[in-house]
Amino acid sequence: MSKQRGTFISLEGGEGAGKSTLLAGLRDYIAAQGVDLVLTREPGGTALGEAVRAIVLDPARHGMAAETELLLMFASRAQLVRELIEPALTAGQWVLCDRFTDASFAYQGGGRGQPVERIAELERWATDGLSPDMTLLLDLPVATGRARAAGRGEADRIEVEADVFFERVREAYRARAAAEPKRFQIIDASLTPVEVLHAAIAAIAPLFEVKA
Numbered sequence: 301m302s303k304q305r306g307t308f309i310s311l312e313g314g315e316g317a318g319k320s321t322l323l324a325g326l327r328d329y330i331a332a333q334g335v336d337l338v339l340t341r342e343p344g345g346t347a348l349g350e351a352v353r354a355i356v357l358d359p360a361r362h363g364m365a366a367e368t369e370l371l372l373m374f375a376s377r378a379q380l381v382r383e384l385i386e387p388a389l390t391a392g393q394w395v396l397c398d399r400f401t402d403a404s405f406a407y408q409g410g411g412r413g414q415p416v417e418r419i420a421e422l423e424r425w426a427t428d429g430l431s432p433d434m435t436l437l438l439d440l441p442v443a444t445g446r447a448r449a450a451g452r453g454e455a456d457r458i459e460v461e462a463d464v465f466f467e468r469v470r471e472a473y474r475a476r477a478a479a480e481p482k483r484f485q486i487i488d489a490s491l492t493p494v495e496v497l498h499a500a501i502a503a504i505a506p507l508f509e510v511k512a
C-alpha cells in the first residue's frame with residue numbers, strides 16, 4: 301500500500317519578520333504531534349542549492365542582473381523540489397520550508413520588477429507547479445523587520461536594498477495572499493514570538509484534521 305502523501309507548509313515574509321524563529325517553534329510543535337517532519341530553506345536546502353545561495357546572497361557580487369537572480373532562485377528551487385521536497389512528500393513526511401516560490405513573486409517580481417507571467421512560467425516548469433498546502437505569511441511593517449534584522453552582522457546582497465524595495469516586496473506578498481486566501485494564512489508578525497507561534501499553530505490545525 302502506498303503511504304498517504306505528506307503535507308507541505310511554507311513560511312514567507314520580509315527580512316526579520318521572524319520566519320526562522322517561527323520555524324524552530326513549529327518544528328517542535330509538529331514533531332510533538334508524531335509527524336515525521338523535514339525542515340528546509342530557500343535558497344538552499346541541498347548541497348547544490350546552498351552553493352547557489354552563497355552566490356546569490358553574496359554582497360560582493362555587484363551588478364547581478366535581475367534575470368540572473370531570478371534564474372538562480374529557480375535553479376536552487378528546482379533541485380530542492382526534486383532532491384528533497386517531492387521524495388519527502390511521497391514518503392509521507394511533512395515538509396516545512398523557510399521561503400518558497402511566493403518569495404520569487406515577492407522579491408524578484410514585486411521587488412525587482414520581473415514579469416509575473418515569466419515567474420509563473422518558471423514555476424510550472426522548474427517546480428512542476430508544486431504549491432504548498434499552506435503558506436504562513438508573517439506580515440510586518442518594513443521598518444520593524446529591518447530593525448530586527450539589523451542586529452545580525454553583515455547584510456546580504458538583497459538586505460542592502462532600500463526601504464521602497466521592501467515595501468514592494470511586502471505589497472506583492474499581501475497581493476498573493478489576497479489572491480489565494482485558502483492557501484495563505486496571514487500572521488501579524490509584530491506580536492511577540494510566543495503569540496506568533498500560537499497564531500501559526502491555530503492556522504495549521506486543519507492540516508492535522510485532514511490527515512487524521
Ligand SMILES: Nc1ncnc2c1ncn2[C@@H]1O[C@H](COP(=O)(O)OP(=O)(O)OP(=O)(O)O)[C@@H](O)[C@H]1O
Nearest residue numbers: 314315316317318319320321448449491492493496
Ligand atoms: N515576534 C518577534 N518579536 C520580536 N523579535 C523577534 C520576533 N521574532 C523574531 N524576532 C527577532 O528578530 C530577529 C529576526 O528574526 P528571524 O531571524 O526569525 O527573522 P527571519 O524572518 O528569519 O529573517 P530573514 O528573512 O533575514 O531570514 C531575531 O533577532 C529574532 O530573535
Ligand SMILES: [Mg+2]
Nearest residue numbers: 319320321398
Ligand atoms: Mg531567517
